[in-house]
Amino acid sequence: MKKIFSRPESLKDTPHLYCPGCGHGIIHRLIAEVIDELGVREKTIGVAPVGCAVFAYDYFNFDVTEAPHGRPPAVATGIKRVLPDRVVFTYQGDGDLAAIGTAEIIHAAARSENITVIFVNNANYGMTGGQMAPTTLIGQKTSTTPEGRIENCHGLPIKVSELMAIFDGVSYIERTAVNTPKNILRTRKAIKMAFEAQIENKGLSLVEILSQCPVEWHMNPVVSAKWLDEEMLKFYPLGVIKG
Amino acid sequence: MEKKTLMKGNIAIAQGAIDGGLDAYFGYPITPQNEIPEFMSKKLPEINKVFIQAESELASINMVMGSAVAGFRSMTSSSSPGISLMQEGLSYLCGCELPCLIVNVQRGGPGLGNISGSQADYFQTVKGGGHGDYRLIAFAPDSVQEMYDFSLLSFELSEKYRNPVMILTDGVLGQMMEPIVVAIHEPRATSHEPRATKNWALDGCAGRKPRLIRSLLMVEGELEKHNWHLNRKYDDITKSEVKYEIVGHKDADVFIVAYGIVARICKSVIKDAGSKVGLIRPITLWPFPSEIISEIASPGKKKFLTVEMNLGQMVEDVKLSVNGKSPVEFLGRPGGGLVTAEEILQKLKGML
Numbered sequence: 001m002k003k004i005f006s007r008p009e010s011l012k013d014t015p016h017l018y019c020p021g022c023g024h025g026i027i028h029r030l031i032a033e034v035i036d037e038l039g040v041r042e043k044t045i046g047v048a049p050v051g052c053a054v055f056a057y058d059y060f061n062f063d064v065t066e067a068p069h070g071r072p073p074a075v076a077t078g079i080k081r082v083l084p085d086r087v088v089f090t091y092q093g094d095g096d097l098a099a100i101g102t103a104e105i106i107h108a109a110a111r112s113e114n115i116t117v118i119f120v121n122n123a124n125y126g127m128t129g130g131q132m133a134p135t136t137l138i139g140q141k142t143s144t145t146p147e148g149r150i151e152n153c154h155g156l157p158i159k160v161s162e163l164m165a166i167f168d169g170v171s172y173i174e175r176t177a178v179n180t181p182k183n184i185l186r187t188r189k190a191i192k193m194a195f196e197a198q199i200e201n202k203g204l205s206l207v208e209i210l211s212q213c214p215v216e217w218h219m220n221p222v223v224s225a226k227w228l229d230e231e232m233l234k235f236y237p238l239g240v241i242k243g
Numbered sequence: 244m245e246k247k248t249l250m251k252g253n254i255a256i257a258q259g260a261i262d263g264g265l266d267a268y269f270g271y272p273i274t275p276q277n278e279i280p281e282f283m284s285k286k287l288p289e290i291n292k293v294f295i296q297a298e299s300e301l302a303s304i305n306m307v308m309g310s311a312v313a314g315f316r317s318m319t320s321s322s323s324p325g326i327s328l329m330q331e332g333l334s335y336l337c338g339c340e341l342p343c344l345i346v347n348v349q350r351g352g353p354g355l356g357n358i359s360g361s362q363a364d365y366f367q368t369v370k371g372g373g374h375g376d377y378r379l380i381a382f383a384p385d386s387v388q389e390m391y392d393f394s395l396l397s398f399e400l401s402e403k404y405r406n407p408v409m410i411l412t413d414g415v416l417g418q419m420m421e422p423i424v425v426a427i428h429e430p431r432a433t434s435h436e437p438r439a440t441k442n443w444a445l446d447g448c449a450g451r452k453p454r455l456i457r458s459l460l461m462v463e464g465e466l467e468k469h470n471w472h473l474n475r476k477y478d479d480i481t482k483s484e485v486k487y488e489i490v491g492h493k494d495a496d497v498f499i500v501a502y503g504i505v506a507r508i509c510k511s512v513i514k515d516a517g518s519k520v521g522l523i524r525p526i527t528l529w530p531f532p533s534e535i536i537s538e539i540a541s542p543g544k545k546k547f548l549t550v551e552m553n554l555g556q557m558v559e560d561v562k563l564s565v566n567g568k569s570p571v572e573f574l575g576r577p578g579g580g581l582v583t584a585e586e587i588l589q590k591l592k593g594m595l
Contacts, residue, residue: 042449045313048457057455063445065312066457068335071305074297078309078317079445081293082267086447104305107298 008032010041012061019126021221023178023211024052027120028059030178030188034195035062035087044087045079047072051093052127053120070101073108076115087198089116095125098134098158105164112169112203116194119160119206122213123232130216134158137235142216157235161208165242171202173242177210177233179225186238193243210236244427253278253417255387255425256320256346256410259394261286262426265344266315267293269306271325274358275414276348279320300325304332304345311341312456314444316398320346322414323364324355327372333407334373337473338458340443342401344394345379346410348417351579359579360415360504365556368411369529376470378477379409380484381528383502387421389526395426402441404480411528413552415504415581480530487532491521497594498523498539500561501550505582509550512587519595528557536564546594547571550582 007013010032016025035041044062048054050069057064067075072090080088097105097119108115124142125131131144135157139148149157161175172194176187187209194205210232214224250258257279260268268287270280280296287294293310297303303319310317321329326347336343349364351357366372368381380400382393390412397408445454460466490510496519501509506524513520523539525532539545547569549558558573565571574590576582 043447045445045447047309054459057457060453062453063448064453064455065309065445066335066339066459067308068305068331071301071308071332074302074305075309075312077295077302078267078269078306078311079313080309081295081306082310082313082315082317083446103298104302107302111295 008036010035010061012059014059016059017055018052019215021212021214021224022052023122023209023213024120026178026184027118027187027209027211028056030184030191031118032060033188034192037192038195038199040087040195040199043085044089045083047076047079047088047090049090049092049096051096051125053091053093056091070096070099071104072096073101073104073113073115073117077108077111077113080113080115084114087195089118089195091118092120093126094119094121094123094133094135098160109164109167109170109204114198114201114203116198117204117206118191119208120211121160121208121236122211124213124216126213126216130213135160137231159236161206161241164206170204170206170242172197172205173208174240175208175210175236175238177228177238179210179212179228183238245424246427247422247424249420249422250387250391250425251278251418251420252387252390252412253348254282255391255423256394256412257282257286258425259391260318260344260397261290263395263398264316265292265318265398267310267317269295269297269303269317269319271297271300271303271321273322273325275350275360275417276320276322276346278417279346300328301332304329307343308332308336308339308341311336311343312445314441314446318344318346320348322348322350323352323361326364326367330367330373333379334375334377335458336407337377337379338375339456340405341407341456342398342405343407344397344401344410345407346394347412349411349413351577357579358414360413360417360552360581361579362413362503362505362552363556363577364411365528365551365553368409369531369560377473378480378529379407380404380480381409381411383411383526383528384416385503385506385524387416387419388423390416391423391425400484404476406476406480411503413504484527485530485532485534486526487535488524488526489521489535490524492518493521493539495519495521496544497521497546497548497591499548499550499587500525500536500557502526502528502557505550505552508582508584509587512584512591515584516588516591520591525557531560531564533560533564536561537566540565540568542568545569548590548594549573550587551575552580552582553577
């Protein structure tokens with residue numbers, strides 16, 4: 001019988017420990033599929049963040065290093081500059097990239113570092129118990145905004161893709177989501193475009209992936225996919241932002 | 244081959260690192276060490292190596308981490324406030340066991356302080372300024388020659404133990420010019436040679452199993468095991484890598500303990516003070532030369548005088564080494580004040 005579906009080589013045969021309905025597992029698989037498809041598994045080096053996705057290194061079947069919170073773009077810079085022919089990517093959450101690591105991502109973009117950034121936006125700090133993130137929506141309840149995020153108290157959410165688009169050194173930016181099969185397929189395409197941009201030496205490429213966090217959103221997986229559709233997409237429209 | 248040349252301390256550190264096979268330098272401007280990044284920005288591109296002026300010291304130390312992860316010889320340099328910002332990175336580098344060189348050309352503190360030479364970062368360097376149980380191998384040169392020599396030596400040493408090396412110097416030595424002897428050889432063309440022996444470095448998993456570099460060890464007991472492993476390594480370093488210099492007679496009545504530029508001043512004092520005064524100069528601040536200090540200490544016969552450009556930091560380690568066997572006195576000046584030979588002589592008169 002012909003085998004038509006299997007685990008990508010870039011993904012280890014390890015059960016994921018992510019929460020039920022979490023988007024990280026889907027995103028890991030999409031990255032692994034793209035890396036296999038591009039035939040670059042043996043020259044890929046991943047940089048894992050601090051946050052839920054630090055465990056990415058337990059699942060990817062290629063070289064991965066850890067980085068301090070927010071610093072993956074600096075660590076990736078150090079790797080890529082000494083090994084320019086390798087494929088180097090960071091996998092970062094919204095706290096990692098858009099709060100504590102803002103300086104690192106902005107300056108990696110300003111230097112047009114030839115790396116790929118997979119930015120997972122789930123509008124809260126999943127790992128630490130669902131606190132407010134820089135991407136938390138106005139009105140969204142989190143464990144540190146119990147009455148909902150209030151504009152004149154907690155500040156406004158950051159649109160990372162739009163912010164990054166102003167840098168000439170950034171070659172490709174797309175915002176996608178992993179809440180529906182259609183959006184998942186589009187995310188896969190965007191990840192491939194981003195890695196291809198790096199392989200073609202075009203400078204920094206970034207995919208912002210809106211992802212569900214059912215446990216910390218206090219919703220079941222179906223409702224969280226719907227909430228992403230109805231609430232997050234209003235503020236974070238999908239599409240190619242630069243490319 | 245060797246040649247004699249006149250060189251500034253900061254430049255000697257930079258040249259020593261290049262001669263030691265430096266592949267990548269990352270830094271952020273701060274006085275009094277700017278000669279290092281300026282020199283690197285000119286020299287490294289000429290030999291096809293990496294120079295980046297980072298957006299902050301946080302970025303510098305993490306770029307160092309990236310290049311070290313890939314198995315390349317990497318360094319950064321800064322001065323006290325910048326080194327404070329790097330403490331997070333140092334903790335990670337030690338946890339992940341990544342070799343690299345960090346240079347601290349100390350200035351006066353606390354806070355923004357001033358730009359005079361200082362030794363106020365001793366605690367930060369040898370007691371661990373970052374979180375967790377970790378150690379840095381710390382050299383304290385007292386001449387421009389040693390700045391060159393230790394910089395050159397640092398990569399091999401840090402690779403041997405998979406541990407960061409710090410050169411702890413100060414604004415006085417950094418800005419001082421002296422004639423030194425440098426090696427004349429072509430810097431290593433590439434890092435293939437050292438990298439080939441690094442069976443942990445990440446460079447893509449072609450022909451081997453994927454590798455992982457991390458300091459997060461969540462499985463019960465795993466982190467304790469890792470810490471015990473680090474501790475065994477630190478014990479090995481303590482056994483094998485202590486460096487110190489003794490000046491004067493071993494049977495002198497008073498022993499000064501001083502390092503770096505202060506040791507240099509003390510050497511001139513000893514010449515004038517005669518045979519009753521000796522000097523123990525720690526060259527490695529960690530591992531600290533406790534054994535020799537303990538050996539020299541004896542009840543009723545010896546006295547120690549620790550001289551530092553701070554309010555009393557290394558003196559604590561001297562006291563621990565002496566362990567109550569002899570009196571230990573302290574002379575110091577903080578905030579960039581340079582201890583003078585006259586002040587030291589005056590203090591010695593009271594002790595002899």
